[in-house]
Amino acid sequence: MNTPCDMLVFGGTGDLALHKLLPALYHLHRDGRLAPDMRILAVARNVLTRSAYQALAERRCRAQVARHDFDNDTWASFAARLDYFAMDASQSAEFGRLAKFLDAGTCQRGRIYYLATAPNLFEPIAENLAIARLAGDNTRIVLEKPIGHSLESAQEINAAIGAVFSEAQVFRIDHYLGKETVQNLMALRFANALFEPIWRAGHIDHVQISVNETLGVENRGAYYDHAGAMRDMVQNHLLQLLCLVAMEAPVRFDAEAVRNEKVKILEALKPISGLDVQDKTVRGTYAAGKIGGQEVPAYYFEKQVDNDSDTETFVALQVEVDNWRWAGVPFYLRTGKRMAKKSSEIVIQFKPVPHRLFEVSQANRLVIRLQPEERISLQLMGKTPGKGMRLTPMELDLNLAQVFPQKRRWDAYERLLLDVIEGDSTLFMRRDEVEAAWAWVDPILKGWLEYYQNPRPYPAGTDGPEQAQSLLELQGRFWQD
Numbered sequence: 001m002n003t004p005c006d007m008l009v010f011g012g013t014g015d016l017a018l019h020k021l022l023p024a025l026y027h028l029h030r031d032g033r034l035a036p037d038m039r040i041l042a043v044a045r046n047v048l049t050r051s052a053y054q055a056l057a058e059r060r061c062r063a064q065v066a067r068h069d070f071d072n073d074t075w076a077s078f079a080a081r082l083d084y085f086a087m088d089a090s091q092s093a094e095f096g097r098l099a100k101f102l103d104a105g106t107c108q109r110g111r112i113y114y115l116a117t118a119p120n121l122f123e124p125i126a127e128n129l130a131i132a133r134l135a136g137d138n139t140r141i142v143l144e145k146p147i148g149h150s151l152e153s154a155q156e157i158n159a160a161i162g163a164v165f166s167e168a169q170v171f172r173i174d175h176y177l178g179k180e181t182v183q184n185l186m187a188l189r190f191a192n193a194l195f196e197p198i199w200r201a202g203h204i205d206h207v208q209i210s211v212n213e214t215l216g217v218e219n220r221g222a223y224y225d226h227a228g229a230m231r232d233m234v235q236n237h238l239l240q241l242l243c244l245v246a247m248e249a250p251v252r253f254d255a256e257a258v259r260n261e262k263v264k265i266l267e268a269l270k271p272i273s274g275l276d277v278q279d280k281t282v283r284g285t286y287a288a289g290k291i292g293g294q295e296v297p298a299y300y301f302e303k304q305v306d307n308d309s310d311t312e313t314f315v316a317l318q319v320e321v322d323n324w325r326w327a328g329v330p331f332y333l334r335t336g337k338r339m340a341k342k343s344s345e346i347v348i349q350f351k352p353v354p355h356r357l358f359e360v361s362q363a364n365r366l367v368i369r370l371q372p373e374e375r376i377s378l379q380l381m382g383k384t385p386g387k388g389m390r391l392t393p394m395e396l397d398l399n400l401a402q403v404f405p406q407k408r409r410w411d412a413y414e415r416l417l418l419d420v421i422e423g424d425s426t427l428f429m430r431r432d433e434v435e436a437a438w439a440w441v442d443p444i445l446k447g448w449l450e451y452y453q454n455p456r457p458y459p460a461g462t463d464g465p466e467q468a469q470s471l472l473e474l475q476g477r478f479w480q481d
């Protein structure tokens with residue numbers, strides 16, 4: 001398949017489609033990156049006319065796209081691509097209607113099916129596409145994370161998808177891999193000779209990976225209350241970041257080589273199970289508090305959340321990668337909702353110098369900041385101007401928005417949607433990767449059920465439960481904020 005002409009977005013009225021996918025497609029359209037005859041068909045159960053859907057999409061895109069990037073003419077030409085089809089995707093019979101509708105638009109060059117729905121619809125949609133003869137060589141399917149809620153359910157989904165689509169046709173999306181700075185991490189590691197000799201246990205004391213959000217569960221309580229931070233963020237985004245920090249250099253920058261290296265890391269993760277969960281993991285749930293001066297409710301009072309819920313909105317973990325390069329180096333992972341500030345970063349904390357010459361000396365630290373701003377900074381020690389040898393920590397600081405001021409920063413979904421259209425799966429998760437991640441996560445979830453049922457409360461607008469601080473402090477370390 002070259003450039004597919006149609007994209008079907010199952011779940012086209014959902015939060016993801018309206019908040020992320022359509023704005024990303026609008027930008028690609030505006031930049032002339034979509035084939036002129038490519039149509040976008042949103043599918044959901046709600047009965048809407050085409051023009052009602054276009055109006056809904058316009059409202060949401062206007063709110064999402066920067067003012068200077070949105071203009072009425074571009075919108076009108078983009079909206080002409082948009083159509084809407086109401087159907088229940090769990091019902092086989094409905095796919096016959098869909099096939100007729102699609103045939104009327106005749107498409108020779110293929111189709112992308114984007115499943116922006118809950119994962120329990122992945123299997124029926126794939127099977128029903130096959131029954132209606134809508135799945136063929138000229139098609140691709142995009143699956144949103146999380147793929148299932150456990151190893152077993154992920155295997156079941158992957159098997160059902162695999163029965164209809166070949167692995168090369170399946171794009172398991174993790175939007176963190178579409179972020180510029182995440183890709184920059186690979187450039188930093190594998191396009192610079194500088195870091196490789198010291199990127200290992202002998203020189204690195206520990207690694208921190210934090211993805212902190214100020215948002216709560218918003219209007220996604222129904223989904224989130226059954227997922228929690230472990231399934232929503234750790235199983236996918238945080239483990240993917242860990243893989244990129246820890247993996248060996250792939251032999252080529254292509255889908256198979258990169259994914260082979262990531263799988264090796266997932267398979268090398270030391271299991272955390274049983275009572276280990278009490279020492280190596282922290283679960284938390286936000287209580288009422290203040291974000292940016294505004295009072296916000298406790299998790300239990302969010303919409304569609306069970307008042308007795310024991311779902312976690314915060315996780316901190318001490319992880320070990322059991323291989324030659326990383327033996328004995330802790331990787332601390334942390335993610336939470338309703339934290340003090342939005343910030344995603346990776347901190348590589350180097351070991352101190354072997355022999356101390358100066359009174360003040362701090363070990364070097366490399367900070368790769370993914371958001372809100374994209375920057376890479378290396379903390380070094382330098383001399384304070386003037387008499388004597390007084391040292392001060394200073395930073396070599398690379399702000400990517402300043403290095404490329406003329407370039408609009410692409411949203412992760414823009415990049416990834418274009419990769420799907422072009423058939424490049426380097427930044428997508430392969431089946432064995434997803435399953436290896438679940439195989440490591442499952443024992444923690446099981447351990448929690450037996451030994452750690454009640455998440456620790458933390459006031460919204462703080463850095464999470466105290467126990468997350470102790471996780472590092474007990475080892476003489478602290479979170480880098």
Ligand SMILES: NC(=O)C1=CN([C@@H]2O[C@H](COP(=O)(O)OP(=O)(O)OC[C@H]3O[C@@H](n4cnc5c(N)ncnc54)[C@H](OP(=O)(O)O)[C@@H]3O)[C@@H](O)[C@H]2O)C=CC1
Pocket residue numbers: 010011012013014015016017043044045046087088089090115116117118119121144145146220223
């Ligand atoms: N929202 C986000 O930021 C992110 C979401 N995701 C993942 O994306 C997926 C979608 O999430 P999100 O958009 O938040 O979910 P929403 O609940 O907002 O949207 C679900 C969509 O699916 C449609 N739908 C539900 N049941 C059916 C059905 N039987 N047949 C056809 N359509 C159906 C809904 O419309 P209707 O009810 O009218 O049928 C709606 O359009 C989830 O897997 C989520 O984990 C991943 C990353 C980020």
Ligand SMILES: O=C1O[C@H](COP(=O)(O)O)[C@@H](O)[C@H](O)[C@H]1O
Pocket residue numbers: 213215232233344
């Ligand atoms: O996948 C998800 O990611 C978002 C956070 O993404 P970011 O790009 O804003 O960092 C998270 O809010 C959501 O719960 C989760 O499903």
